[in-house]
Amino acid sequence: MSDVFVVVTAAGSGTRLGFDRPKALVELSGQPLVVRAVNGAFTHPEVVGIVVTAPEDSLTEFTVLFDADQRVRVVPGGAVRQESVYRGLEAIPDLANDLNIALTDTTPVLIHDAARCLAPTTVFHDVVAALDAGYPAVIPALPVTDTQKTVASRQVNVNGITIEKVIGAVDRTELRAVQTPQGFHWQTIINAHRDATHRWGSETEAATDDGALVEACGIDVHLSRGSQMSLKITTKLDLIIAEHLLTHQ
Ligand code: C5P
DSSP states (O other), X not given: OOOEEEEEEOOOOSGGGTOSSOGGGSEETTEEHHHHHHHHHHTSTTEEEEEEEEOGGGHHHXXXXXXXOTTEEEEEOOSSHHHHHHHHHHTHHHXXXXXXXXXXXXXXXXXXXXXXXXXXXXXXXXXXXXHHTTOSXXXXXXXXXXXXXXXXXXXXEETTEEEEEEEEEEOGGGOEEEOXXXXXXXXXXXXXHHHHHHHHGGGGGGOOSHHHHHHHTTOOOEEEEOOGGGOOOOSXXXXXHHHHHHHHO
């Protein structure tokens, strides 16, 4: 059995969801997304501690949600997701120490978006099993079902509509849509974030996920099976779909 730590990123705004409070505090069937994400991660029996990154100006609201649970620590997030994840990772040694758990180079650390709060235990299980088997970076992903096209960068406006010129097609059998929780050995992911911060400074928005930071270090990243339940709640429609999935699963 491994001791697994998780960083739940929850420091984003709720703008695209149409709320004037942090997205992770928006309720899904009566429970904030961040609470669902943390509870979801704890359904994996090896998860021992979770760091939640919260917006700096809403720290108290987030902290009270987990006050009674010593296994959860809330820390302020950063301006971009990568910065939030890095701050979350930096809090892990302290949390491990308080929980009396040894943190080794290969301790599994998962990075999970609060916005994917319905990710099932099986997805956590597969990621951790592959990390335990020695793979340093494992990401859940799904095959892409829509046909994919590449387009010219210039868009054209015609009678009020925007059209784009197709310049090619992509073989969709080679494509995968990646999700979270993304899993890494502790030393692999903390080094990748240190490197990224050093290399890109405040420009780390360019790296769209943690796997990309690890790839940039020349380390192989592998994919495990994702789930349609792990949808990322970004828009009002996503919230409606998630409510429906919850009541019909
Ligand atoms: O904005 P986006 O939907 O891509 O955010 C993905 C995840 O990263 C969300 O769970 C969000 O709360 C988190 N995030 C963060 N810090 C930021 C921006 C986003 O923790 N500065």
